[in-house]
Amino acid sequence: MRQGMRQQLLAQGIAALASLAAAMPLLASAQTGRNAGAVATTAPEGLAVTPSNNFEKRFAPLYAAVFSEGGRFSGSAMSADLQALEPILKRTKAPALDFFRLYYTQATIFNRRAMPAEAGQVAQKALVAMPKPSDPQWAYQHLELSIASIRWLAEGGRYEAALKQAQTLITRYPLQEIARLPLQMRWDNSTPIPQAADYPTQLQILGVYEDLGYVLHEQGQYRQALQANQQLLPVVRERLLALGETPRLRGLLANLAQNSYMLGQMDAARNYLQERLQIAISAGDHATVYDSYFQLMVLAHEQNDPQQARQWLSAYAQYARAQGHSDQLARAEQLREELNGREAAPPSQQPAQPPAQPPAQQPPRQPKR
Template sequence: MRQGMRQQLLAQGIAALASLAAAMPLLATAQTGGNANAVATSPAEAALPTTGNNNFEKRFAPLYAAVFTEGGRFSGSAMSADLQALEPILKRTKAPALDFFRLYYTQATLFNRRGMPSEAGLAAQKAITAMPKPSDPQWAYPHLELSIASVRWLAEGGRYEAALKQVQTLAVRYPLQQVAKLPTQMRWDNSTPIPQAADFPTQLQVLGIYEDLGYVLHEQGQYRQALQANQRLLPVARERLQVMGETPRLRGLLANLAQNSYMLGQVDAARNYLQERLQIALGAGDHATVYDSYFQLMVLAHEQNDPQQARQWLSTYEQYARAQGHSDQLARAQQLRNELNGREAVPPPQQPAQPSAPQPARQPKR
């Protein structure tokens, strides 16, 4: 499916991790301009926390700084190798859990930036296992965001059981029924030299966790369980997002529900979810989702052997494009019309067990 509220939040969460990391005491001072690639200086090194192994700190600090300093440049494969080489040092010296967490957290972030979700997910799980509960408040928010991000990384790497276990753990920790008691947005505590995230998780973060639950179940092929999970989420999401003025975010959840229903053969329900998604997109002026909703509704009608309804949705698509002055969408509407004419000229085969292309939007992979 198309972009849902969790998909939007994931990018924000990863960015927040990087921003927070840049403020941590073990990092070199953030640099910009010509010295963007410089490593920790002596004053920064002096600020590093004292641990049982200064050798680890001296080797880790510049790597950490290079990964999280804005504009920093490095070889991803070489950086991965350098970070991996530090793990035996920690094990040999029986380092504290926080050191293991920092190492694996950095590895996970690096793997994600390299487009390696499976490796990122595994590193994230090692970080969470090493430090199940942050002992230092300043690491509580990175720990939460890493926990949330690992669900998507594991799922995208095909590790659905691990992803499901992680998201279920988060769901137990943050019950959906209590979401209204959480803050609507996160604030930062700037009372100390090192800013710390405060008032988290937010309502949107927790709603995203439950959207991920439906996503992982759907990717596993457990369509009925995914539908049930998303149906439980829908009334809470409707109510909370309305209060927060975030109604456009509902479109992702509705797209997920439409796909769940479609895969179960519940075409009428899928159509209803898509129509509600369309109305929200129209109200928000979200042109991309409007066009996609018209397209999905046209496909549903065609697959239900209702050519008249399919043509009506296509005509509405075309009218909307003309009203918006979108010449590219007008051209696409003509292509869709030609394809529809071609399909109608061929005797329809027997109803397939699984939909043939084009088909309704798939669950989002992020």
């Protein structure tokens, strides 16, 4: 179970920030379908290049390459090019917005390169440089960076910073007021520069509360994590039902099962897993179905209930047979042999760990927008 019941989440960090380009003050208008793929080489209005500051001249084409549709570049080279611009901003005492834009772009690149620790670090620099949006057209990017940095910081081991960021957002958006937020984000296209409207969405803020439970769990604060997730569960049930997103309950239920398991509350863990299983079956989410059967089998094995463990394994095999999944059927047979071996071995010779292969990974977290 220690390996089998890994933290399952509705998401694994936010989707690449490049998808936010439609809301940004673009140097090229590719995101709105005009001039797709263009790369601007001139500074946007209000940010003219001066002899004493060539930041914009060098930053503009990099920024456009990152956020223009179809832009191609080397991630490592782009990171190096962006990093080289920071001394220019510091030397010329540039406005906070310029620092934010640079760090925001750097965070985007690190996220695309699957470097969450680096993304979290530079995201914090962006938020420190500009604690509040200095321009309305950057308000949404500021919020998204605030949300994304929670998971990035946690994945980089900076739990206290991640917890602080989550708590800051939770204070702004109390759980009991989530229903007042928009169901989905809309874009205002009435101006040349599209801007996000009606945000944050309910799913975005629910994601922040999920991240709070995740960070507490990773810190080893299992009871606090369980309490946070239990408070979230009824709101998630209500809101996801209203949004037609009930299959997404499975992630929170897996978290609750993990919290309960770490506290020795085995019956509660089993109940959460069984509910997760039923949701996954209804949604046709095969990966979660197999993983739930596997987790339930392992839980029964740890509770010294071999009969129940075999029943869950039989259900696993039956589901695989009904779906025509030969690979999962073969895995079920492998697990059966492992169970047989463990039951036949004297207690002193049994491995410390239960029969376990890494469980099937859950689908990545949906973007919080």
